[in-house]
Amino acid sequence: MxxxxxxxxxxxxxxxxxxxxxxxxxxYPDQVGVVYRNHLSGDYxxxxxxxxxxxxxxxxxxxxxxxxxxxxxxxxxxxxxxxxxxxxxxxxxxxxxxxxxxxxxxxxxxxxxxxxxxxxxxxxxxxxxxxxxxxxxxxxxxxxxxxxxxxxxxxxxxxxxxxxxxxxxxxxxxxxxxxxxxxxxxxxxxxxxxxxxxxxxxxxxxxxxxxxTHRQLYLMTLHIMAMPGITNIPGHDIAAGLGVKPGENAVPLLNTPMFHIHGWGAPFLHVFSAQKIVLPGAFTVQGFCELVEREKVTSVGIVPTVAAMLLEYEDLPKYDLSSLERIGVGGGALPLGLKTKLERMMPGFRVSSGYGMTETAPTTIVSFVKKHMVGWERQRLDEVMVKTGLPVPGLEVRVVDEEGQPVPHDDRTVGEILIRGPWVTERYFREPERSAEAWQGGWFHTGDIAKIDADGYIVIADRLKDVIRSGAEMVPTVLLENLISMADFVSEAMVVGVPDPVWGEKPLALVSLRPGHQACAQDVIDFLVEHGVATGKITRWMLPRLVAITRDIPKTSVGKYNKKAVRDQLDRYLAIATNVSSDA
Amino acid sequence: MxxxxxxxxxxxxxxxxxxxxxxxxxxYPDQVGVVYRNHLSGDYxxxxxxxxxxxxxxxxxxxxxxxxxxxxxxxxxxxxxxxxxxxxxxxxxxxxxxxxxxxxxxxxxxxxxxxxxxxxxxxxxxxxxxxxxxxxxxxxxxxxxxxxxxxxxxxxxxxxxxxxxxxxxxxxxxxxxxxxxxxxxxxxxxxxxxxxxxxxxxxxxxxxxxxxTHRQLYLMTLHIMAMPGITNIPGHDIAAGLGVKPGENAVPLLNTPMFHIHGWGAPFLHVFSAQKIVLPGAFTVQGFCELVEREKVTSVGIVPTVAAMLLEYEDLPKYDLSSLERIGVGGGALPLGLKTKLERMMPGFRVSSGYGMTETAPTTIVSFVKKHMVGWERQRLDEVMVKTGLPVPGLEVRVVDEEGQPVPHDDRTVGEILIRGPWVTERYFREPERSAEAWQGGWFHTGDIAKIDADGYIVIADRLKDVIRSGAEMVPTVLLENLISMADFVSEAMVVGVPDPVWGEKPLALVSLRPGHQACAQDVIDFLVEHGVATGKITRWMLPRLVAITRDIPKTSVGKYNKKAVRDQLDRYLAIATNVSSDA
The missing domain is CATH 3.40.50.12780 (ANL, N-terminal domain)
Known part of the structure; x- marks a missing residue:
């Protein structure tokens, strides 16, 4: 050739x-480039x-x-x-x-x-x-x-x-x-x-x-590598949002399974960047902490579930995790409460947010700070960084209503996210009909819904199929989940729609508590009233009508909330739910 | 469409x-993105x-x-x-x-x-x-x-x-x-x-x-933007070598004429990066200084001639140039002496080196620090940064001898630079023969010669046609020029080959003096003996046999030394040259 x-x-x-x-x-032919630790034996x-x-x-x-x-x-x-x-x-x-x-x-x-x-x-x-x-x-x-x-x-x-x-x-x-x-x-x-x-x-x-194709994966990687080039504040830049630290001296831990959408691109990005790559076999909290300490890991991408597991790991304080400068959280919306808790527990931890899916290889939207925000206070920046983010440069992203028209940037109106660009899959293997359906009108239809704020930040509101349609309104369940998870007593929260003869659907919240904490269904509603309704973040009619306190929140294989599993076994969850009222 | x-x-x-x-x-629709200053009227x-x-x-x-x-x-x-x-x-x-x-x-x-x-x-x-x-x-x-x-x-x-x-x-x-x-x-x-x-x-x-093509310019830009992603030391990274500061808040001054090889890519890079772009009309030292001060310019790419003009500008100390973090010098080899003088005169000035040509759009080789050099002392890093550099990621660069075999990485053997990659021109417009000639064997032949050191750094030795063939040896004229320009009394130095019946060719040095300095031809040789021969950087047989002290060093339209002009009017230059000896 x-x-x-x-x-x-x-x-x-x-x-x-x-x-x-x-x-x-x-x-760097003679430098160590790949480190692997067997998660069972602990051998390197x-x-x-x-x-x-x-x-x-x-x-x-x-x-x-x-x-x-x-x-x-x-x-x-x-x-x-x-x-x-x-x-x-x-x-x-x-x-x-x-x-x-x-x-x-x-x-x-x-x-x-x-x-x-x-x-x-x-x-x-x-x-x-x-x-x-x-x-x-x-x-x-x-x-x-x-x-x-x-x-x-x-x-x-x-x-x-x-x-x-x-x-x-x-x-x-x-x-x-x-x-x-x-x-x-x-x-x-x-x-x-x-x-x-x-x-x-x-x-x-x-x-x-x-x-x-090779071209698509090359271009995704290169566009991600270009992102430090549009950094505005170190630690609040677009690369940080992915848990990517630039520089050949960075030491990334490949925590995301490589069978999960190219391990979020890490096997490509870190090899081309000539960074020492740390491979943990399977994730274990103990292995994670040992590798960070021994290999001086600087950066990692994780899913919210891993973040929650770290948070609950009792030996965490025994490890020196100070080398860890950047943690990107993806594969699910990042609850602000979880972010706050993680940062409190591990100084140096800076987490942010992003969005992608199998069909987009996956990276498409990442949180980073715009130039006029430089100088803002930490808390205000945090509120930006926890938003899903802005499109990766080079991609076209639209949020459109049911007529295909772009929604206003009002931080309120929701629509479906459409994407096109150099690394969106062209076709499903041996599925011409499903490929054509996804690509109607020259845009890839994600099936995810979002709103856009005045600064152009996209916030994932929900999966199209997960939105609760209550009366004439749409209740974005992720917004509710984020709010609930900010409560000190909450570990995780999932909200799903339950059929209702009057409203069409009404919200059911499944809430797991942090170890050592006690709370009842009404505490959840009281928290939402105080921190959501009173602050104008949600309206009263968005409040859950049913709350179940449970450790049994089903997840998909990649750690996302599995709302389908709840809908499939709805009776089981309704049996442990409490009817609640916001007037109490 | x-x-x-x-x-x-x-x-x-x-x-x-x-x-x-x-x-x-x-x-950023409502932010100022483009600033232009008329270099004659001073209007903005x-x-x-x-x-x-x-x-x-x-x-x-x-x-x-x-x-x-x-x-x-x-x-x-x-x-x-x-x-x-x-x-x-x-x-x-x-x-x-x-x-x-x-x-x-x-x-x-x-x-x-x-x-x-x-x-x-x-x-x-x-x-x-x-x-x-x-x-x-x-x-x-x-x-x-x-x-x-x-x-x-x-x-x-x-x-x-x-x-x-x-x-x-x-x-x-x-x-x-x-x-x-x-x-x-x-x-x-x-x-x-x-x-x-x-x-x-x-x-x-x-x-x-x-x-x-659009594709080629897009890919050149994107690969340059990816370079901060392989930063090892801020200020010694690959982007700094181009005078590029990453981040939307950088303020680049487009000093390189936009009619000169895409202004080194600046019109593409800075627009995609959403940086405020400062345009000076034509370069004047006064306009340069005023724009840096008023617009808080952070970064600029210049040619050595511009650097020399700044160095000699007597009003320079009157301006606040402290915003200027990065200066890339390209379009000609950067004499170490000039670099040292500039850094001495302007604190914060960090200059480095690079290489490119019209046919490569132009960026191909840029100086940056490799990962094991982190921690080296400033002087040792400077010696790295003044080397032409390493290939931009994504490009293939070879230095080959006359048989097309890669030269050893011995910092001594010279060969021609061959390049291929996503942004090398495919063809000369309406010139199929010259296109095919340049692309022999699937590589673009640059006509420039270089050597490679053990760390893989490429150092441009000369234009193929400018090498002096003295006896059986090749004298790289750029090496001599760099050495001479390190003398305090020297502003610029050019070395060309003069026909010689015994040696084939012998070196002639044209040297211009800095204002207020006095020196004669023998001073140039004495300096070379002390700082070149005695330190092992050159051999005694490389010393110029002829030296002319003159302000008349011809340049091309883009500020490079025009050696062809000297060869075309050789008698005129020989008339003002002095025969020198290294034995004096």
Whole structure:
């Protein structure tokens, strides 16, 4: 492929993940680039960039020569390679070797319901699956339902050898690499070659497989890297909102599972930035704290649930977490109460907010401070940073009403978020109808609803399907959840709509309490009246009519509130709910 | 064009300068975005982003409706629109209106020799030329030679009305805009549409017209914006090397002429970054200082000649230049002596180095500190920052010997710099043979030679044609120039090869003295012996055999040393040169 000449390397110089992979090894071959800690044994493995690149090259040889993996071309994905893996160095090797030979990486979300895991493997037609030892039980459980699709299973473990398993012809990752040449002549692929396939969580039917090309992932990464260039206040900038610290000396912890929408882009961003990457296997609070302390982690992206777990971890004060400068919270709206509590508990913690979805690769909206806000007081800035944010430069984002007209910037009127730009998925894999439906009118329809304030900040109000329609009005449940979570006694809060003969729907709040705290349903309403209604943030008719104090708030596999699960078992939740009144 | 739908706005969402133009007006419509100072009258004009965007929209209408300018398509440039203009708000309007309707902007280098200006206008086949009042005399002088090519001349001035001129049918810019609608429906062009045409200075024959597409300029800008993301030490990072300060609150002064290789990218970078842009008309030392003081300019890119002029400006201490945090020096190698003197004179001045050329749009190599250098002492860091630098991420740069093999990283062996990447020109306009010649083997051949050190830093040694071949050795003239310029008594130094019957060539040094200093030819050699030979930086056989103390060091239109001019009039320079010896 090196034989290509003028003009293909000029105007059409391809935007490839290969460029990211080559950068750290050329700049810092002998520096440790990848650190992995086994979350069960606590053992560490460290690789210089040269070592990591050598293993990735060996993997590329193995994929082509041993496993017969074929490359794709624009519009025609290459063989799909599934991973059932946690955040390990091997997964990071797969993240580059598979796309950079022109095949498609399919990071399988092992937290989906087994039926959905089976569906995605068969739908993707995965030719090979790479499985971590800790995930093997899941693979064995679903083996009979996928064995006709998958040709080869590759076993990844920190211990040598193969397990005692009924899976036929399993080979070990390390033996696969062992005899391969340690240099690989990476091809200059067409940039529109498919690189990854990421399935949605499928809360509304079967998961959909969003496809991404090299070009799309390159451009998402580059636009995110450009964001420190529009910084206004350090710590309140657009990169901080993602938990990204710029600079080659930053040490990011890849906490978000790499099977979850490209680990929010971290495997691309941090390799191209030549930062030392810290991989925790699976998340544990203890592992998180140990890695931050030992590796001097500077930055991390987490979901609200992880933040809540850290907050409740009793050994937290025993660790030196002072290196941690930036924490981005995504994958769910960040309750202001949770943010305040975290900052109080860990000085140096600066959290902010963002928005994205599988189909957007995911980063699209991030909180950062506009230039005229420089000099504002901390509390006022915090109120800005907890808003979902502003579009990442390079993307077009609109919030439109049911007629497709942009909503006014009045911080009140809600509409659906539409997006287009260089890294929004073009199509769902083998789903032309659902692709066309999502792309009506030249805009990708997110199904999420939001409002916009006078400064242009977008605030996610809800999922379209989660909005409570009470009378002629829409009650944004996320606003209620944020307010409730500000109460000292509250750990988490979810609000869903319950059918009502008069109003159509009425709000039900599920509230979990922080350890050591006591509160009843009426306390929740009293808090909302004092901090919501009295301050003008909500109207009285938005108040929940039903409140259940419970530890049982269902989540999706990625830690988001699972409102569908509540609606599916509504009777169970109504049975523990209390009718409340705001007149008490 | 808005009617395009799925899938054109996803994978193929076009990378357009239009995206840059839209960003500041959508974020900061009512903030002052563009400040222009007339360098003759000293008058100021200020525009909010909304006002600037309205004028740009009116210009787009005028181009299409009044002037009949046609858009191009990939491989088929639209009408060429020439500008003979300084750094004004009108030039910045042209920088967006012309490419964003699909036409080609041809910023004419008005400092070229008139014969070359005539050549470029006729070669580009400019349909319209926009001319500043101060440049009108040049246009009148060449009018008869271009009037058959150019259909319309548009006159740009801060004063109303038209001048008394023999140019037929001239129209005024402001009247052209006056009645146009102030909104424009910007098309979604194909990203490979030609956007600009920039001619080389033609030191070796007729100027060549390097063409750039929207995609190429978008990607250059985005990669530069991503560079703060790999910052290791503030002030020693890759952005500082370009005189770029990140953040919307930065105030860049566009000092580099916008007719000189996209003003080093500033018109793109600073608009997309939504920074307040300060335009000085033409450079004057007094105007420079006044603008820095009044507008609190934070950052600027300059050429070494401008640095030297500032250094010699006697009123410099009268101005408050403390806002100036970052000065990037490009367009010529930065002599360490000049850097040291500037930093001594202006605290806060941090200068560094870079490399680029017309064909590379131009930014390709920039000095910045690698991660293991954090903690080094200031002097040692300075020695790094004065090196030409490291490739901008995303570009491939090689230094190869005459067999095309990469040179060792030994800080000694020199070779030619080859480049490829997303923003290197694909072709010279209407020059297929010269295009193919430059792109032999799939790499763009720069004709510049360099060496590489163990840390990967590239140091420009010379122009291929400027290297002195003395005996079997190559004498890098830039190295000698840098050393000589470190002497306190030296303002500037140029070294060229003079034919010699024994050695092939021998070095001749032209040296200008700083005001108030006295020195003779032998002082130059003594300095080189003490600070060059004795320190091992050069060998004794590299010493100049001839030295001329003179204020007459010829420069090109862009302020680079014009060695060709010296070789063309060699007798004149030999007549004032002194034979020197290193044994004295």
């Amino acid at each position: 090196e034989a290509r000449t003028y003009p293909e390397f000029s105007t059409h110089y391809p935007l490839l993940l290969t460029t990211f992979m080559k950068r750290p090894v050329s700049l 493995a460290r690789f210089t960039w040269k070592q990591w690149h050598r293993r990735t090259s060996q993997l590329a040889h193995a994929l082509q020569a041993t496993l017969g993996v074929k490359a794709g071309s624009p519009g025609e994905p290459g063989d799909r390679i599934g991973t059932m893996a946690l955040n390990t160095h091997r997964h990071l090797e797969l993240y580059y070797a598979v796309p950079c030979i022109g095949a498609t990486l399919h990071p399988i979300n092992v937290r989906l319901a087994p039926e959905h895991v089976i569906y995605t493997i068969n739908h993707a037609q995965d030719k090979v699956i790479f499985v971590d030892d800790t995930v093997l039980p899941l693979l064995e459980a679903i083996y009979d339902r996928i064995k006709d699709t998958v040709e080869t299973f590759v076993y990844m473990s920190d211990r040598p050898g193969l397990p005692d398993t009924r899976i036929a012809g399993m080979v070990s990752y390390e033996s696969l690499l062992a005899d391969q040449p340690d240099e690989f002549d990476w091809p200059y692929l067409h940039e529109d070659t498919n690189a990854t396939l990421c399935y949605t969580t499928g809360t509304t039917g079967q998961p959909k497989g969003a496809t991404f | 808005e009617a395009r739908t799925y899938p054109e706005f996803s994978t193929h969402y076009p990378l357009l300068l239009t995206t840059f133009m839209k960003r500041p007006v959508s974020l 004009a200020r525009f909010t982003w909304k006002q600037w965007h309205r004028r740009t929209s009116q210009l787009a209408h005028a181009l299409q409706a009044t002037l009949g300018v046609k858009a191009g398509s990939p491989g088929e440039p639209g009408d060429r629109i020439g500008t003979m203009a300084l750094n004004t708000h009108r030039h910045l309007e042209l920088y967006y209106a012309v490419p964003c309707i699909g036409a080609t902007l041809h910023p004419i280098n008005v400092r070229l020799a008139p014969e070359h200006v005539i050549y470029t206008i006729n070669h580009a086949q400019d349909k319209v030329i926009f001319v500043d009042d101060t440049v009108l005399p040049l246009l009148e002088a060449i009018y008869d030679r271009i009037k058959d090519t150019v259909e319309t001349f548009v006159y740009m001035s801060d004063r109303p009305g038209l001048p008394d001129t023999r140019i037929a049918g001239m129209v005024s810019y402001e009247s052209l805009l006056a009645d146009q609608p102030d909104e424009f429906d910007w098309p979604y062009l194909h990203e490979d549409t030609n956007a600009t045409l920039c001619y080389t200075t033609g030191t070796t024959g007729q100027p060549k017209g390097a063409t750039f």
